[in-house]
Ligand code: PRT
């Protein structure tokens with residue numbers, strides 16, 4: 001292949017480096033795969049019907065790992081994966097310094113909110129807040145100079161005020177149906193959440209030539225998806 005002669009030895013090696021992308025399983029995954037496909041990264045088998053954790057793709061050197069959303073920043077920060085997809089909620093809670101966030105994928109959109117029982121009045125004295133987002137919650141109230149006691153839960157936060165475990169919860173709200181169904185109402189908005197592409201610092205340095213075109217193709221896929229949804 002005469003074309004390859006234009007590349008230095010280093011660049012040729014660079015193009016062939018293995019690249020691992022960590023995907024959040026669960027609700028983010030089904031919106032992530034079409035974006036990857038638009039960037040010409042296609043899993044070699046159906047991820048949803050497999051029990052595998054690592055998947056080959058249509059590229060010899062690109063692999064996908066499918067893991068819990070909360071583990072994605074850990075893998076990418078420590079180089080277990082070169083890049084990944086995770087919710088902004090998960091990234092804020094993890095607080096990673098070793099991660100670049102080059103692209104908002106505009107999928108799995110929702111909000112982080114403080115919520116409480118519909119008929120709950122003002123809390124007198126110190127407020128108790130149940131959440132799985134302990135760091136985000138701490139920071140949100142600290143910024144306002146409000147002291148709260150935080151109770152860490154791993155799921156079904158809505159139950160905590162009903163059972164008298166907490167005055168408030170901090171949780172993700174999309175349609176608001178889950179809150180309503182449990183007699184809760186949104187009270188304060190913390191932040192907007194969507195899924196982001198993250199890249200590890202080491203990967204960005206060592207595999208820049210491979211990663212940059214993928215970011216660009218994903219960005220184009222995100223724009224195309226936005227345009228389509230605006231036309232509807
Ligand atoms: O379930 P598991 O503990 O394994 O992990 P996970 O809960 O982190 O995964 P998953 O797949 O449930 O969610 C992954 C990511 O999806 C989150 O980190 C968010 O970035 C994003 N996302 C978007 C959501 C929602 N929308 C959402 N609606 N995550 C959770 N919800 C839940 C929310 O917790 C609440 O119970 O849906 C309920 C609220 O929805 P509404 O429509 O009733 O308001």
Ligand code: MG
Pocket residue numbers: 026
């Ligand atoms: Mg869940």
